[in-house]
Amino acid sequence: MSYEYQKLQHRAEVAEHEIKVIEEKLRQLRTEASKNIRDVELPSHTAVADLPEDLAQLITENIKLKMRSAVLKRAIEEEEKSGKRPSGAISKAEMKEPVVGSSILGALQKYFELAIQRAYPDLTDAPVVVTVSGNSKFGDYQCNSAMQIAQLLKNQGLKSNPREVAQKLVSEVPEFSWVRKLEIAGPGFINITLDRSIGHRALSELLTKGVQPPPIERKMTIVVDFPSANIAKDMHVGHLRAGIIGESISRLLEFIGHNVLRIDHLGDWGTQFGMLIAHLQDIFPDYQTKSPPIGDLQKFYKESKKRFDEDPDFKKRAYECVVKLQSFDPVYKKAWELICDVSRKEFQKIYARLDITSEEYGESFYQTRMEAVVKELEQKGLLEEDEGRKVMWGRKDRIPFTIVKSDGGFTYDTSDMATIKFRIHEQKAEWLIYVTDAGQATHFEVLEACAIKAGIMDPEKVRMDHMAFGVVLGEDKKKFKTRSGETVKLAALLDEGLKRAGEKLKEKGRDQVLTPEELKKAQEALAYGCIKYADLSHNRIHEYVFSFDKMLEDKGNTAVYLLYMLTRIRSIARLAGHTSETLKELAKSTPVSLDHEKEWNLAKVLLRFTETLEKITRDLGLHHLCEYLYELSTVFSEFYDNCYCVEKDSKGEIKVIHVGRLLLCEATATVMEKCFNILGIRTVSKM
Numbered sequence: 285m286s287y288e289y290q291k292l293q294h295r296a297e298v299a300e301h302e303i304k305v306i307e308e309k310l311r312q313l314r315t316e317a318s319k320n321i322r323d324v325e326l327p328s329h330t331a332v333a334d335l336p337e338d339l340a341q342l343i344t345e346n347i348k349l350k351m352r353s354a355v356l357k358r359a360i361e362e363e364e365k366s367g368k369r370p371s372g373a374i375s376k377a378e379m380k381e382p383v384v385g386s387s388i389l390g391a392l393q394k395y396f397e398l399a400i401q402r403a404y405p406d407l408t409d410a411p412v413v414v415t416v417s418g419n420s421k422f423g424d425y426q427c428n429s430a431m432q433i434a435q436l437l438k439n440q441g442l443k444s445n446p447r448e449v450a451q452k453l454v455s456e457v458p459e460f461s462w463v464r465k466l467e468i469a470g471p472g473f474i475n476i477t478l479d480r481s482i483g484h485r486a487l488s489e490l491l492t493k494g495v496q497p498p499p500i501e502r503k504m505t506i507v508v509d510f511p512s513a514n515i516a517k518d519m520h521v522g523h524l525r526a527g528i529i530g531e532s533i534s535r536l537l538e539f540i541g542h543n544v545l546r547i548d549h550l551g552d553w554g555t556q557f558g559m560l561i562a563h564l565q566d567i568f569p570d571y572q573t574k575s576p577p578i579g580d581l582q583k584f585y586k587e588s589k590k591r592f593d594e595d596p597d598f599k600k601r602a603y604e605c606v607v608k609l610q611s612f613d614p615v616y617k618k619a620w621e622l623i624c625d626v627s628r629k630e631f632q633k634i635y636a637r638l639d640i641t642s643e644e645y646g647e648s649f650y651q652t653r654m655e656a657v658v659k660e661l662e663q664k665g666l667l668e669e670d671e672g673r674k675v676m677w678g679r680k681d682r683i684p685f686t687i688v689k690s691d692g693g694f695t696y697d698t699s700d701m702a703t704i705k706f707r708i709h710e711q712k713a714e715w716l717i718y719v720t721d722a723g724q725a726t727h728f729e730v731l732e733a734c735a736i737k738a739g740i741m742d743p744e745k746v747r748m749d750h751m752a753f754g755v756v757l758g759e760d761k762k763k764f765k766t767r768s769g770e771t772v773k774l775a776a777l778l779d780e781g782l783k784r785a786g787e788k789l790k791e792k793g794r795d796q797v798l799t800p801e802e803l804k805k806a807q808e809a810l811a812y813g814c815i816k817y818a819d820l821s822h823n824r825i826h827e828y829v830f831s832f833d834k835m836l837e838d839k840g841n842t843a844v845y846l847l848y849m850l851t852r853i854r855s856i857a858r859l860a861g862h863t864s865e866t867l868k869e870l871a872k873s874t875p876v877s878l879d880h881e882k883e884w885n886l887a888k889v890l891l892r893f894t895e896t897l898e899k900i901t902r903d904l905g906l907h908h909l910c911e912y913l914y915e916l917s918t919v920f921s922e923f924y925d926n927c928y929c930v931e932k933d934s935k936g937e938i939k940v941i942h943v944g945r946l947l948l949c950e951a952t953a954t955v956m957e958k959c960f961n962i963l964g965i966r967t968v969s970k971m
C-alpha cells in the first residue's frame with residue numbers, strides 16, 4: 285500500500301492506543317470516585333457526545349482517520365483496476381519467498397490480501413488478519429480473516445459461514461513453494477505450515493552475510509530530537525530517558541537504511557542568560573582573559589537568580605545583557621559561551637559513558653530564524669494580540685503558542701516553530717521524532733497544528749511523532765529523588781550502577797576467572813546495559829520504577845540475564861573449538877539443523893527479527909525489541925536443553941560436534957548481538 289495509506293493507518297493505530305489509555309484512566313478514576321456505589325462501566329451504547337472532551341475528540345478523529353484510510357485504499361484499488369497504476373496484485377512470478385530480511389508475516393499478509401481480493405472483489409474493507417501461531421499444533425502462522433469476512437457478508441444479507449469462506453480463501457491463495465500446507469481448523473481458522481527449507485535458506489544467508497534489515501520503500505531523512513537538556517539546569521533522569529530512547533530509535537532507523545539526523549536541541553538560549561552573564565561580570569570581572577572557575581553552575585544559577593529577584597538594578601542590567609547577547613555582541617557572546625561550556629562538559633561526560641551521540645543544534649542556533657519565522661507568521665495574519673503578547677492558535681481545544689512575549693522576547697514555542705521550519709525545508713526531513721517526557725504532549729500537538737496551519741508542514745508528506753515517555757519513579761513509587769528530596773545527579777547514579785554491577789560480578793565469582801581488564805569491560809556493559817534495558821523494556825509511555833535491585837536480577841527479562849545468555853551461547857562454540865569465522869565458513873556448505881521441533885521453533889523466532897523491527901517503525905515501541913530478545917533467549921534455552929550441540933564421553937572428551945546446531949547457536953548470538961546493538965547496549969565476549 286502507498287505511503288499515505290500507511291501513514292493514516294499508523295495514525296489511526298496511535299489514536300486507538302490513546303483511546304485505550306484514556307479509557308483505562310477513566311475507568312480508574314471512575315472506580316475511585318464511585319467506590320462501592322455502583323458499577324459505572326461505560327455502556328457500549330454511550331454516545332460520543334456523552335464522553336469527556338479528550339476522549340470524544342480522539343474517537344471522532346479516529347473514525348475520520350479510518351474513513352480517510354478506507355477511502356484512500358479504495359481509490360488506490362480503483363486506480364489499479366483502471367490500469368492507471370501498476371497493479372498491486374502480485375503476479376505469479378512475484379510469488380517468490382520473502383527475501384532474507386523481509387518479513388514472513390508481511391508476505392503472508394500480502395498473499396492473503398490478494399486471496400481475499402480474488403475471492404470477494406466486492407468487499408473493500410475485509411480485514412487481513414495473519415498472526416504467529418501460539419501453538420505449533422496449529423501451524424506456524426494463522427489467518428483468521430474468515431470469521432470476520434463471514435460476518436461482513438452476513439451484514440450485506442449474503443448467506444455464508446466462516447468455514448466456507450476459509451475454503452474459498454485457501455483455493456484463491458496462489459501456490460507458493462515456501463508454504464508446505466494450509467489447513468482449515470475449528471470455526472474457520474487457516475493454519476499455515478511453512479516449509480522448513482525457508483529456514484535453511486534464510487539462516488544460511490544470515491550466517492554468511494550477517495543480519496539484514498527489512499527492505500524499505502525509500503530512504504528518508506529523519507530528524508530525531510534528543511536528549512535536549514538545558515544549560516545551567518540539572519540534567520535529570522528525564523533527559524537520561526530521552527538519551528537512551530533517542531539513541532536506540534536512531535540506531536534502529538539507521539540500521540534499516542534511513543538518513544538519521546540525531547539532533548540535540550540544547551536549551552542554551554533565553555532570558556535567563558542575561559542574569560547569568562551579569563553575575564559572571566561581577567564575580568569574575570576578568571573572564572575575557574582568564575577562564576572563570578565556575579565549579580558549580582547550579583550554585584551560580586541560584587545566586588544570580590536571587591540577585592535578579594531582589595535587586596532591581598541587577599535585573600535591569602540582566603535585561604540589557606540579553607539584548608546584547610541576542611544581537612551577538614562578541615563580549616557577551618564570549619561570556620555566554622563560557623557558561624554553556626561548563627554544562628556542556630558535564631553533559632558530554634554522561635553521554636560518552638552511555639554511548640549517546642547527537643549533534644548540537646541548540647536553541648541559540650535559531651535566533652535569526654526565529655526573527656524570520658515571526659515575520660512570516662505575522663504576514664500570514666496568524667498572530668493574535670493577547671495582553672501584549674502575540675499568540676498563535678494551533679488547535680481551538682489547546683492553549684495557544686506564545687510567539688512573542690510582551691517584552692518582545694521569544695519563547696520555547698517560537699524556537700520550535702523556527703526549528704520545525706529548518707528541519708523540513710533546509711534539512712529536508714520527512715519524518716520528525718521528538719523524544720521528551722509525556723508532559724510536553726500538548727506542546728507538540730500545538731506545534732504540529734501550528735506548523736500545518738502556517739503551511740510549514742504538509743502532513744501528507746511529513747510524519748511527525750512525539751516519542752513521549754512517562755516519569756521515572758523511585759522504589760517508593762514517588763517521583764525519583766534523593767533521600768533528601770533533591771534531583772538525583774546522573775553521574776552519581778551511573779557510579780552507583782557501576783558499583784552494584786561490580787558487586788554482582790563478584791557475587792558470581794567472575795573476578796576469579798576474568799582478567800582485570802575483562803572485568804572492567806563486563807562491569808561497564810552490565811551497569812549501563814541494565815539501566816538502559818530497564819528503561820527500554822517498558823512501554824515508554826508508562827511511568828517506570830527505577831530499581832537497581834530489579835534491573836540486576838539475573839532471572840527474567842533483564843539485561844543481566846540476557847547478557848549472560850549471550851556469553852554462554854558464544855562459549856558453546858568456543859568449547860567445541862570454533863569461532864564465528866570458522867562457523868561462517870562452514871555455513872556455506874553445511875545446512876542449519878532444523879529437524880527437531882525445538883530447532884525449528886528457534887529458527888522461526890530468528891526469522892521474526894525483521895517483523896519486530898517493522899512493528900517498531902510503526903508505533904515506535906522499543907519494548908517490542910526487548911520482548912523479542914527475551915523470547916529468543918527463552919526458545920534458545922529450550923532448544924539447548926533438548927538438543928545436544930557437543931557430545932562428550934565419560935572422560936569429558938569431545939565425541940561428536942553437531943555443526944548444524946552450532947550454526948543455530950551462532951545465528952542466535954548474531955541476532956542477539958544485533959538487538960543489543962540497536963538497544964545501545966554493549967556486549968562482551970566474556971562475563
Ligand SMILES: NC(=[NH2+])NCCC[C@H](N)C(=O)O
Nearest residue numbers: 509512513514549551700720
Ligand atoms: N524541539 C524540542 N522542543 N525538543 C525538546 C527540548 C526539551 C527541553 N530542552 C526540555 O528539557 O524539556
